[in-house]
Amino acid sequence: MSSQKIDIKSLEYEALEALLKDLGQPAFRCKQVFSWLHEKCVDSFEEMTNLSKDFRNELDEKCEIRGLTKRKVLTSEIDGTKKYLFELFDGNVIESVMMPYKHGNSVCVSSQVGCNMGCSFCASTIDGCVRDLTASEILSQVYEIQKDIGERVSNIVIMGMGEPLINYDNVVRFVRIISHENALHISQRNITISTCGIIPAIIKLSGERLKVTLALSLHAPNDRIRRKIMPVAKKYAIEDVLSACDTYFEETGRRVTFEYCLIDQVNDREEHAKELAGLLKGRNAHVNLIPVNPTPENNYGAAKEKDIMAFQKILEKEGITATRRREMGRDISGACGQLVRRKF
Ligand code: SAH
Numbered sequence: 599m600s601s602q603k604i605d606i607k608s609l610e611y612e613a614l615e616a617l618l619k620d621l622g623q624p625a626f627r628c629k630q631v632f633s634w635l636h637e638k639c640v641d642s643f644e645e646m647t648n649l650s651k652d653f654r655n656e657l658d659e660k661c662e663i664r665g666l667t668k669r670k671v672l673t674s675e676i677d678g679t680k681k682y683l684f685e686l687f688d689g690n691v692i693e694s695v696m697m698p699y700k701h702g703n704s705v706c707v708s709s710q711v712g713c714n715m716g717c718s719f720c721a722s723t724i725d726g727c728v729r730d731l732t733a734s735e736i737l738s739q740v741y742e743i744q745k746d747i748g749e750r751v752s753n754i755v756i757m758g759m760g761e762p763l764i765n766y767d768n769v770v771r772f773v774r775i776i777s778h779e780n781a782l783h784i785s786q787r788n789i790t791i792s793t794c795g796i797i798p799a800i801i802k803l804s805g806e807r808l809k810v811t812l813a814l815s816l817h818a819p820n821d822r823i824r825r826k827i828m829p830v831a832k833k834y835a836i837e838d839v840l841s842a843c844d845t846y847f848e849e850t851g852r853r854v855t856f857e858y859c860l861i862d863q864v865n866d867r868e869e870h871a872k873e874l875a876g877l878l879k880g881r882n883a884h885v886n887l888i889p890v891n892p893t894p895e896n897n898y899g900a901a902k903e904k905d906i907m908a909f910q911k912i913l914e915k916e917g918i919t920a921t922r923r924r925e926m927g928r929d930i931s932g933a934c935g936q937l938v939r940r941k942f
Pocket residue numbers: 715719720721756757758759760761762792793794795813814815857859888889890891892893934935936
């Protein structure tokens with residue numbers, strides 16, 4: 599596929615409208631083309647059978663429908679979670695995960711090929727970041743998975759490989775397109791963007807008029823510990839990150855989730871729980887506790903069951919809602935922090 603062609607699947611509704619107008623098409627055409635791309639999720643212009651043959655040919659000359667090739671699928675025997683390996687048009691590979699919950703199917707999408715953030719507990723960062731994904735490549739992960747399982751996807755978490763707020767424009771475009779009424783129409787309330795805490799991008803996101811949930815990867819109750827496990831913490835202090843989260847809540851009315859990955863001895867002691875409670879007190883916060891998952895290159899131990907329970911109790915006693923993330927797909931290395939850009 600030529601990269602000179604317009605990546606039509608990455609265009610938001612209004613941008614597609616402008617393109618089609620330039621091509622001399624009537625206004626109603628946009629709804630048709632947009633729905634073929636994002637509701638019926640076709641892979642070729644040929645399939646857009648309510649458009650004239652000439653117009654389909656013209657689109658084919660000027661535009662590409664950028665998709666992904668499904669290379670491998672692993673299914674968890676424990677919980678039915680599926681991990682997908684997709685190949686991009688340039689030969690790079692990414693992973694995505696589908697989790698079947700009682701309340702609907704949830705897809706975890708990648709936003710970059712690899713990651714540059716360097717968190718010491720996460721496998722996605724091991725080989726660095728090759729490039730950002732386009733909106734079309736993020737969308738295609740959901741479309742391909744929906745086709746594969748033959749069921750509707752109702753929830754999306756942008757928690758796969760990559761730091762979504764580094765790939766800001768494409769991620770926002772992705773959210774706008776997938777939640778559009780002429781597309782899959784997934785409610786923005788069912789979409790979560792997880793970030794390691796890029797302050798300027800959180801502030802910018804607060805002003806986008808989106809209803810998505812923001813999840814902040816906090817993982818430590820103070821800057822000293824956070825800097826040891828997350829290099830991004832050297833750039834942004836916890837207090838400032840939390841105040842950016844306050845802005846997000848004030849502007850959107852959406853409660854922020856704080857992700858806290860529990861690592862044995864490192865951040866899972868009672869004193870850490872108390873310090874975390876102090877940090878979050880008075881904030882409309884929800885803490886999501888995640889026992890650390892093993893990766894090939896860290897030798898962190900998952901927190902022990904009794905420590906996790908004690909940690910959660912302390913938070914709750916201080917009036918902070920804390921839930922434990924259900925671990926899905928561990929047997930297929932599909933759990934948090936286990937996604938890589940190598941072929942499996
Ligand atoms: N870059 C984004 C999104 C990707 S990570 C972010 O930092 O939030 C998605 C979540 O999984 C984050 O909360 C991340 O910190 C967590 N995670 C990463 N490695 C993990 C591991 N080994 N065990 C458990 N959770 C992990």
